[in-house]
């Protein structure tokens with residue numbers, strides 16, 4: 001008999017895997033969570049995602065799907081009568097996908113180097129990241145969430161900023177999302193993290209601090 005149910009292969013500190021858990025929880029879908037050791041990936045993960053070998057992977061009734069944003073869209077389409085993640089209007093849906101890609105390709109790429117730099121080099125990358133986040137922030141004008149009155153697709157895609165960025169800031173000594181530079185984004189951090197489903201699925205901050213301190217030391221000494 002074919003395997004039934006929903007499984008998520010993730011890693012506790014992964015900002016990409018948490019998107020999948022948020023989407024499933026918003027829909028009220030029960031799932032089994034499997035925490036991977038990324039330095040020693042399980043045979044099951046390699047079998048389900050032989051192409052990129054990355055987490056997250058969603059396995060639904062035995063069928064695997066990789067890539068977090070693809071998975072979130074799959075969840076929305078599969079449990080379509082539940083909580084709406086994508087906007088109902090095709091134009092709004094296209095906009096949400098556009099901004100999600102902007103965040104993935106531009107903002108994330110600008111944020112990662114902050115972690116691996118110091119001094120003047122870091123100040124420069126922080127400024128570049130802030131410019132991109134200011135552009136993204138325009139999508140919050142006049143709204144509570146990127147999705148409007150409630151958490152939607154873009155909130156799920158960029159939601160990791162709210163919990164992960166303050167940890168990166170603390171570890172690297174940089175200030176990125178400040179009241180002065182990015183007031184709408186900062187207020188959205190607080191609103192997003194106050195949503196029950198979101199706050200119920202966040203990695204422990206102290207554990208993240210320890211992991212990221214070790215990673216930064218490794219990067220700076222390389």
Ligand SMILES: N[C@@H](CCC(=O)N[C@@H](CS)C(=O)NCC(=O)O)C(=O)O
Nearest residue numbers: 014015016038054055056067068069
């Ligand atoms: N674009 C992918 C990125 C996934 C990704 O980078 N996953 C990382 C953890 S956050 C991973 O599996 N790293 C292990 C590896 O690259 O071998 C997605 O959104 O799902």
